[in-house]
Amino acid sequence: MVPSSPMLNFRFVPLLWAIVISHSLVAALLIFAASPIEPLNIVVTIPVLKDLTEQVGGSYVRVTSLLSGYENEHTYSPKPSDLVAVRKARLLFEVGIGLEVWVSSLVKNAGSASLLVVTTSKGIPLLRDTEHEGTAHAGEEGERGNPHVWMDPENAMTMLQHIADALIAVDPAHATEYRANQAAYLRKLAQLRVELSERVARVTDRRFIAHHPAWPYFARRFGFQIVGTIQPQSGSEPSALQLHGLIATIKKDRIKVVVSEVQLSRRIPELLSKETGARVVVLTTLPGGLPHTDTYLDMLRYNVLQLANALEGL
Numbered sequence: 217m218v219p220s221s222p223m224l225n226f227r228f229v230p231l232l233w234a235i236v237i238s239h240s241l242v243a244a245l246l247i248f249a250a251s252p253i254e255p256l257n258i259v260v261t262i263p264v265l266k267d268l269t270e271q272v273g274g275s276y277v278r279v280t281s282l283l284s285g286y287e288n289e290h291t292y293s294p295k296p297s298d299l300v301a302v303r304k305a306r307l308l309f310e311v312g313i314g315l316e317v318w319v320s321s322l323v324k325n326a327g328s329a330s331l332l333v334v335t336t337s338k339g340i341p342l343l344r345d346t347e348h349e350g351t352a353h354a355g356e357e358g359e360r361g362n363p364h365v366w367m368d369p370e371n372a373m374t375m376l377q378h379i380a381d382a383l384i385a386v387d388p389a390h391a392t393e394y395r396a397n398q399a400a401y402l403r404k405l406a407q408l409r410v411e412l413s414e415r416v417a418r419v420t421d422r423r424f425i426a427h428h429p430a431w432p433y434f435a436r437r438f439g440f441q442i443v444g445t446i447q448p449q450s451g452s453e454p455s456a457l458q459l460h461g462l463i464a465t466i467k468k469d470r471i472k473v474v475v476s477e478v479q480l481s482r483r484i485p486e487l488l489s490k491e492t493g494a495r496v497v498v499l500t501t502l503p504g505g506l507p508h509t510d511t512y513l514d515m516l517r518y519n520v521l522q523l524a525n526a527l528e529g530l
């Protein structure tokens with residue numbers, strides 16, 4: 217009474233194949249659904265966020281930065297094309313801390329229900345603009361911290377974490393890649409920090425005059441000292457009295473360097489230089505603002521090396 221097995225096989229093989237094929241189809245469909253063919257559309261406010269997002273997201277993201285690197289982040293006003301970009305985006309990364317005061321109305325006007333806005337400075341301990349009574353970057357609702365947090369690589373690590381978390385939240389299928397990219401970038405950042413700290417350690421006089429209050433996080437991390445700031449508040453010109461005070465400080469304390477920024481007018485830095493003999497070095501707070509500053513790491517390296525060289529009279 218043993219059933220004839222060749223007979224069974226003959227009858228069941230097509231059925232088995234059908235089951236196998238249908239399972240593979242389901243599996244293929246699942247993979248297909250979990251990994252969009254199109255990269256994720258992401259909008260960021262400033263170029264440093266574009267670079268950090270691309271470092272983590274690789275080929276799975278398409279990032280548009282609203283500012284290109286040449287504009288002033290405090291006085292920017294969105295273009296019609298920015299609205300289009302925000303409408304298409306799944307994620308929007310901003311710094312926060314009142315830096316991009318223009319973002320909330322842009323997001324409101326875009327009216328996209330699926331857009332997720334992520335404030336990448338969350339959790340970063342803020343510095344006040346102590347030299348100028350903490351009001352230099354007063355944002356909305358009493359936020360009074362200095363918003364230039366990305367100028368310290370330690371803070372950039374926190375921003376990178378927010379970016380990676382957000383990418384994984386909207387695209388969990390690539391979580392492994394995002395985490396691996398994040399880890400690889402952190403290693404590069406750590407290596408650069410060591411290299412730059414070693415350079416700064418050889419500089420004996422690390423004092424400088426800043427143009428706008430963008431440098432306190434940078435100065436603290438790398439051991440530079442800001443002894444005066446040309447713009448007491450971002451976008452405001454100093455009074456004649458304040459200029460006089462700066463000139464007196466530079467002469468009395470023998471300050472050798474005035475740091476200007478490519479996004480700002482060089483008129484006052486040049487005037488200070490003419491009056492005191494201090495030299496002007498032009499740096500950038502936004503990647504892409506100057507040659508050799510296309511990435512965040514390049515920008516950090518450029519700023520530290522140029523400033524160190526200027527302080528040593530090289």
Ligand SMILES: [Zn+2]
Pocket residue numbers: 289290364428429430450
């Ligand atoms: Zn600024």
